[in-house]
Amino acid sequence: MKEIHSEQVVRQLRELYRRYGYTQYRMSKFEPYDLYVHNKSFLISEDILTFTDADGRLMALKPDVTLSIVKNAKEGSGLQKVYYSENVYRTSPMTRGFREIMQTGLECVGDIDLVAMGEVLLLAARSLDMICEDYLLDVSHMGFVAGLLDSAGAGEDSRGELLKLMGEKNVSGLGTLCRELGLDPEASEDLCQLTGLYGAPEELLPALEDMVRGERMAQALAELTAVCTLTPQAHLQLDFSMVNNMDYYNGLIFQGYLPGLPSGVLSGGRYDNLLRQMGRGDGAIGFAIYMNLLERLEGAREDYDADVLLLYDETTPASAVLGEAERCRRAGESVRVERWVPEGLTFRTIRKVG
Amino acid sequence: MIDIALPKGRLGEKVYEILAQAGYPCPAIQEENRKLVFENPQAGVRYFWVKPSDVAIYVERAAADIGIAGKDILLEYQPEVYELADLGIGKCRMCVAGRKGARDCRDQTLRVATKFPKIAKSYYSAQSRDIDIIKLHGSIELAPLLGLSDVIVDIVETGKTLLENDLEVKETIVPISARLIANKVSYKFKHEEITRLCQQVDQYCRERGKTL
Secondary structure (H helix, E strand, O other): OOOOOHHHHHHHHHHHHHHOOOEEOOOOOEEEHHHHHHOHHHOOOOOOOEEEOOOOOEEEEOOOOHHHHHHHOOOOOOOEEEEEEEEEEEEOOOOOOEEEEEEEEEEEEEOOOHHHHHHHHHHHHHHHHHHOOOOEEEEEEHHHHHHHHHHHOOOHHHHHHHHHHHHOOOHHHHHHHHHHHOOOHHHHHHHHHHHHOOEOHHHHHHHHHOOOOHHHHHHHHHHHHHHHHOOOHHHEEEOOOOOOOOOOOOOEEEEEEOOOOOOOOEEEEEOHHHHHHOOOOOEEEEEEEEHHHHHHHOOOOOOOOEEEEEEOOOOOOHHHHHHHHHHHHHOOOOEEEEOOOOOOOOEEEEEEOO | OEEEEEEOOHHHHHHHHHHHHOOOOOHHHHOOOOOOEEEEOOOOEEEEEEOHHHHHHHHHOOOOOEEEEEHHHHHHHOOOEEEEEEOOOOOEEEEEEEEOOOOOOOOOOEEEEEOOHHHHHHHHHOOOOOEEEEEOOOOOOHHHHOOOOOEEEEEEOOOHHHHHOOEEEEEEEEEEOEEEEEEHHHHHHOHHHHHHHHHHHHHHHHHHHHHO
């Protein structure tokens, strides 16, 4: 694997998005708390870091960029294509306390069609490819999953639990719960099968045809099939156990993985329902990359703080010290100049001037 | 190569037996020594022993591709992992237990001693009951005897300890058994290997189930 430097990756990603005509979205570190509290369940972690502004308003350190982009995108003015590279503040379930997380991503807000969906998924694939050629991009369609849950007769109150078991790929637990809830046996069987599936679209798509019940699922499958053909096939996988909050996500959803990282590095999807909840009639699709995870992929740490430590004393003229250091640097070495050996630092070689 | 985290103790030894029989043996593991990691390149596996409650963490953070953890641990820590199979061993239940014949007072805050605060909390909050959780790390049964708590929430296998201490099961919260869990990303990148292992384990468990 090639060496990775997250700063360099961010630069390359920006350049990629710019070439697709996306404009940069910049936002301040904090926003009024209202925005986030109204859409709390859209956020990955519900904890929000708040403080009181000078005029007494409750402010929040932004936990998310998407909400702010959607709020500021005007309806009916064509597509808004923006990218961002911002720090967000979230708690992680493992550590509790708040962490600053660097996120790079893009959003496309407006009247979303197949072209827009294909482009966003392609950009997700190209972003991952830029970081590591062995990436995987998993795709699912919430419309298909929701359609199947509908036809199984799953009520609103049981959905959360069903989706949780799907997310765990816990097929046996899912089967048991379906029986307990008295869901349609055939649809339950399909639901279990769908949960266990993992593989390339060309292998799995034909098998999905048999699960289609009703217009909603047929439409979802047609959309999924169409989008899959627009993206490089080699890294694409279908995984319907990937489930996002149905209150917000409604169509295509996807997640990107890199070897050597314990969790997904890219996450995105179609979230028309969020816009509907904000009282809008159009749609949106986008994704985010968790840049802080890339730190783990960065090449081995350097063994030395500098190649050369150059020591001098009062008798050495300053011009000789600086001159010699400059000569070493021209030869490609990093040089630190000191009078005494500094504590706690390591050098490949230590020598005296002259 | 699949990295497998085994829970130290009796359950882990049983699980290793199943995996070995299912085609993933690693003879070195049975030698008496202090090594922590055991490898069998032919079978494509590497085993290591970890504290049972840590298995989920090793798997969630991809230090192990798969692992075996009790459902109790999974319910308590809610790790982001796939739960691929119920091995049907290490069976027991998560229970509420208290002193024999003690009355369940609903007019007082219930004091609950447990190693599983999350499970206890969610069980009682589903009943809209206010409880005071006392987190202990062992000898939970002692708490109600000394009046430290009214009840305990703990794993009950045979119920013998309860019986000998004049305690009884009040309610069963959920049945527990050992589960095969996998890291979500490992599952994708090592899909073939992990699926094959699951199938072979499943097949072995089924055949054994028939003969029992």
